[in-house]
Amino acid sequence: MHGLLDRLTSLPAGWVYAAVGLLVFAEDALFVGFLLPGETAAIIGGVTASTGHTNLAMMIVLVVVAAIAGDSVGYEIGHRYGVRVLDVRPLARRRERLDRAREFLARRGGPAVFLGRFVAFLRATMPFLAGTAHMRYRTFLAYNAAGGLVWGVAVVLLGYAAGVSYQTVARRFGEITAIVVAVLVIAGIIGYRIRKARHQRRADSPQ
Numbered sequence: 001m002h003g004l005l006d007r008l009t010s011l012p013a014g015w016v017y018a019a020v021g022l023l024v025f026a027e028d029a030l031f032v033g034f035l036l037p038g039e040t041a042a043i044i045g046g047v048t049a050s051t052g053h054t055n056l057a058m059m060i061v062l063v064v065v066a067a068i069a070g071d072s073v074g075y076e077i078g079h080r081y082g083v084r085v086l087d088v089r090p091l092a093r094r095r096e097r098l099d100r101a102r103e104f105l106a107r108r109g110g111p112a113v114f115l116g117r118f119v120a121f122l123r124a125t126m127p128f129l130a131g132t133a134h135m136r137y138r139t140f141l142a143y144n145a146a147g148g149l150v151w152g153v154a155v156v157l158l159g160y161a162a163g164v165s166y167q168t169v170a171r172r173f174g175e176i177t178a179i180v181v182a183v184l185v186i187a188g189i190i191g192y193r194i195r196k197a198r199h200q201r202r203a204d205s206p207q
Contacts, residue, residue, distance in 0.1 A: 013054050017062055020045040024066040024152075028127050029073035037120050038067070039155055046159020056160055064152035067117070071127040071144045078131025085128070097121060098129070105129050110143040117147030 020041045027038030042063045049056040077085065101122055105112045113130055116122030130140050 016048050021062050021066040024063050025070035028070035042155040043159035046156040047163035050160045050163025060156045063156050064149050067148035067152050068145050074127030075131040078128035082132050110139050113143040114147040117151045
C-alpha cells in the first residue's frame with residue numbers, strides 16, 4: 001500500500017481528481033463497472049485525501065456529483081435506446097442477472113434505484129434499466145441523488161479512514177507490520193467475496 005500511495009501522491013492533485021471523477025461517472029454511464037468498479041476509485045480518492053495530497057471535502061463533492069451525473073447519463077441511454085442495448089455482448093452474458101434486476105426494479109420502483117447504488121452490479125445497470133422502464137425522470141433523480149449522496153460520502157470517508165489507519169500503524173509499529181495488516185485486510189475482503197460468489201452461484205443454480 002505504501003508504494004501505491006507514493007505513486008498516487010506523486011501525480012498532480014488535478015490528475016487524481018480527474019481520474020476518480022471519470023471512473024465514478026463512467027461506471028454507471030458506460031457500464032465500466034463490469035471492469036473497474038467506481039467504488040474502488042472513490043475509496044482510493046479518500047486514501048489520497050488522508051495523505052493531504054487532495055482535499056477531503058472536494059473529493060466527496062466530486063464523487064457525489066460524478067455518481068449522480070453518471071447515473072443520469074445511464075438513465076438517458078436506457079430511455080433512448082431501450083432493450084436493444086441489452087444485446088451488447090457484456091450485457092447479453094449477464095441476461096439472467098439483468099432479468100432479476102428488472103424484476104427488482106418493477107417491485108420496488110424508486111427505492112430500487114437507491115438500494116442499487118450499494119451493489120456493484122446494480123450500480124452499473126440500474127440507471128439504464130430505470131430508463132428502459134420509462135420511470136419518470138423526476139422520481140429517478142430523487143432516489144438517484146439520495147443514493148449518490150449517501151454512497152459517495154460513505155466510500156470516500158471509508159478510504160480516508162483506511163488511509164489514516166494505515167499511516168498510524170506504519171508510524172507506531174513500522175512498515176513491515178503495516179504491510180502485514182494491509183495483507184490481512186485484503187485477504188479478508190477476498191475471502192468474503194469468494195464466499196459471497198459461491199453463495200450466489202448456489203442461489204442461481206436450478207434446484
